Amino acid sequence: MIDYEFIKARSLKEALDFLGNYEDVKAIAGGTDLIVDIRKENVRAKGFKYLLDISGLKELEFIEKERDRVVLGALLTHTSLIESPIIEQHFPLLASAAKTIGSPQIRNRGTIGGNINNASPAADLLPPLIALKAQVKLCSVKGERTMSLEEFLAGPYKTNRQSDELMTEVHIPLVSEDYLGNFQKIGRRKAMNIARLNLAILLGINDGTIFDPRVVPGAATAYPIRFGKVEEAISGKDIKDIDPVEIGELASEEMISFTGVRWSTPYKRVALASLVKRALESIFQEAKVDE
Ligand SMILES: Cc1cc2nc3c(=O)[nH]c(=O)nc-3n(C[C@H](O)[C@H](O)[C@H](O)COP(=O)(O)OP(=O)(O)OC[C@H]3O[C@@H](n4cnc5c(N)ncnc54)[C@H](O)[C@@H]3O)c2cc1C
Missing domain, CATH: 3.30.390.50 (CO dehydrogenase flavoprotein, C-terminal domain)
Known part of the structure; x- marks a missing residue:
């Protein structure tokens, strides 16, 4: 059995402080990938002491249209993507992919940040987000950085996220009607x-x-x-x-x-x-x- 301590972050600052101050922390958003891995004692879910619950961070659940891009909070669920008029209008490709994910229960809990960070070769949001040239924003107590999703992915189930970083946003450049x-x-x-x-x-x-x-x-x-x-x-x-x-x-x-x-x-x-x-x-x- 995998043994760990469960911590609930009440704000983004609290989550980043915890990630900055402790080693062996794993963030949990919807838990639809992670809990399965923990239950199965998958090697991917081993080697952490603290499970940091970020699912209550409302500040990471937003969709904002800016002049040349749309900014998505990392905690948006697949259901929120599907139901967003902004996504439907500008990125129907992303909405179509989100609609195929799991079941209504999984779509209600699973998040865009979890789908990306789990980095499964078969994750359904990765191909449309790469095609849309999405960028990801990572934050830590030391600062923030943004990179293309293509650069972020480093292999099957591997990313270039540092252990003290949290993914906070996904940026998608607007494309013309062509x-x-x-x-x-x-x-x-x-x-x-x-x-x-x-x-x-x-x-x-x-x-x-x-x-x-x-x-x-x-x-x-x-x-x-x-x-x-x-x-x-x-x-x-x-x-x-x-x-x-x-x-x-x-x-x-x-x-x-x-x-x-x-x-x-x-x-x-x-x-x-x-x-x-x-x-x-x-x-x-x-x-x-x-x-
Ligand atoms: C029955 C079932 C059916 C499924 N069907 C599909 C499917 O059809 N298509 C598909 O693509 N997926 C599917 N999934 C997988 C899963 O639902 C998705 O990948 C989901 O988007 C994961 O999001 P989550 O919030 O639950 O991630 P979690 O399980 O909470 O986290 C997954 C990983 O991402 C990390 N993480 C999460 N959020 C962040 C963040 N903001 N910053 C840094 N790291 C973070 C966690 O530490 C963990 O390593 C299915 C899962 C189940 C159980």
Whole structure:
């Protein structure tokens, strides 16, 4: 059994002071990842003495639209993301991903900060947030720093967060109406031996021509990253000249160039190609309707 002391932070300052003054502290937000790991005595949940409950910090539960970005508090639940008119209007890609998470109970407790910091290769918010070029803000008693989510992620279940830091905000730059996105997901979470995948694609489309494409599969590589070769292959092309089947196959090849051939490759090769095809077809359809 994992033994620990439970501490409840009453303010952000109190939480940061505690993280600054004590070693071996683990923050707990919704607990939907952490409690499962603690119960299973997963190695990821070992090596801490204090569980610092930050779930009551109301100051980290907000959504604010600024001139060129939207700022999200790290304690926003998936349900709050789904129900936010700001997210629905500006980042439907993020809302679509949040809608696929767990069950209503999990969406009511699980937070955006927890999803990011748990850094599961299959976390559903990571691909859309990377595609949206999200930045994360980390605070400690020593100060604060902001970095791109891509820089923050350091490996499967690994991040560049220091032990005295708390993630307080996620910043998403606003994109123009020329951008269209699509989120896809297959597989059951935690189903034994069944690989699963997700995918976020965000494309700028101007007069039928693609610009600034962002293609981010999840659970395809050690942790979600942009697929540069796929992006290069579609950038500057007219959507009429793109064969989604061909681009799907290219995505699978790019995945294998990162992972090599593994036990799951025969399944993931076909599945990823099909997700990419579906996402592109859906975006192209929407682009035609918008014309
Ligand atoms: C039944 C079930 C179904 C699920 N389905 C899905 C699914 O479909 N898709 C999906 O992506 N996930 C799923 N999850 C996983 C989980 O619900 C999400 O990842 C959720 O967003 C985690 O948020 P949380 O607040 O509960 O994190 P917690 O469990 O509280 O924390 C997770 C990790 O993040 C750290 N952390 C949390 N907040 C901060 C912060 N502000 N700063 C620094 N570190 C922090 C914690 O220390 C811990 O290491 C599921 C979980 C369960 C139990």
